[in-house]
Amino acid sequence: GLSVIISCIDPKLPLSFCIKLWLFLFSLSLLLVAQMASAIYFHIGEKEKKCFIEDIPAEMMLTGKYKTMVFNKDSNSFKVSPPELGMHIDIMDSQSKVVLSKTYGSEGMFYFTSHIAGDHEICMHSNSSQWFGGRRMRVYFDLQMGEHAADEAVTAEKGQLAELEQRITQLLEQIKIVEKNQNYQRVREEVFRKTSSGINSNVLWWSIAQCLVLLCSGMFQMKHLKGFFIKKKLV
Known part of the structure; x- marks a missing residue:
């Protein structure tokens, strides 16, 4: 309640600010917990x-x-x-x-x-x-x-932390989890980017190889036809 908010925050701060801060932290923690x-x-x-x-x-x-x-x-x-x-x-x-x-x-x-x-x-x-x-x-x-999921019940039973302090601790833990997930996604994106680049490079070289094969085949056919026409005295 209000006593928890006042006891956990500097008494010099306005009560309205304390309430808004508590609601913000509570909403953000619920959002992060829902995602995790x-x-x-x-x-x-x-x-x-x-x-x-x-x-x-x-x-x-x-x-x-x-x-x-x-x-x-x-x-x-x-x-x-x-x-x-x-x-x-x-x-x-x-x-x-x-x-x-x-x-x-x-x-x-x-x-x-x-x-x-x-x-x-x-x-x-x-x-x-x-x-x-x-x-x-x-x-x-x-x-x-996250670690908070393992010791949340124990912490609540022992009453070692005030309500707002516990929320902040959980929020910091969730932020660490989000950061780890973001770093992991960056690594996966880098691997995907390298794989895509390798595939695109292979496709390019394969296209070049196909063009060379077609060019060589065309030159061979032209040379063969030229020899055939000369042999038949058509040219």
């Missing part, structure tokens, strides 16, 4: 595997949260999964190296850090022991970038 988060849900069978491809910059920490529910035929709706029905998470980087492989409960959270940039494959499947069939499952999945 990717919350979805999907349906799978107990023996099925679901995989996602996520393009991640290097040295980026990601936090995944999930919650599973199973379909109940009696109520014709999804119910909370039993504790023994867990989820196994497999994560591989762009070089097919295992980043994470671990079994969690029916609801949980996992963390991992990307050591190299590129596409990372995130796969999830249940630890069900059924051989055939199985129940239909609904999985809520949320993947967030």
Whole structure:
């Protein structure tokens, strides 16, 4: 509330300025969080595997949260999964190296850090022991970038930071994430530009080679026809 704003900002500043600053930081943080988060849900069978491809910059920490529910035929709706029905998470980087492989409960959270940039494959499947069939499952999945996603709940519980200070900390973290993504996109654009330049160069040389072949073929045909006409005494 207002007491939080006043306690976190110099008392000499006008209250209206403090309120506008707080609203600006809050709105900007919500915008950045919305850009960094990717919350979805999907349906799978107990023996099925679901995989996602996520393009991640290097040295980026990601936090995944999930919650599973199973379909109940009696109520014709999804119910909370039993504790023994867990989820196994497999994560591989762009070089097919295992980043994470671990079994969690029916609801949980996992963390991992990307050591190299590129596409990372995130796969999830249940630890069900059924051989055939199985129940239909609904999985809520949320993947967030940045360290604040991992310790946000802990910080809120301990009350180590005031509300505005926590918002500013999260905002700075999100700015770092945006900066990393921008740098990664610049690298990808540079690679794409070099690849395009190489392809254009190859196309140019191929066109020149085709012209030379056509020119040589035309000269050969003209010489052959000239010899034919001379032999037949047509010229």
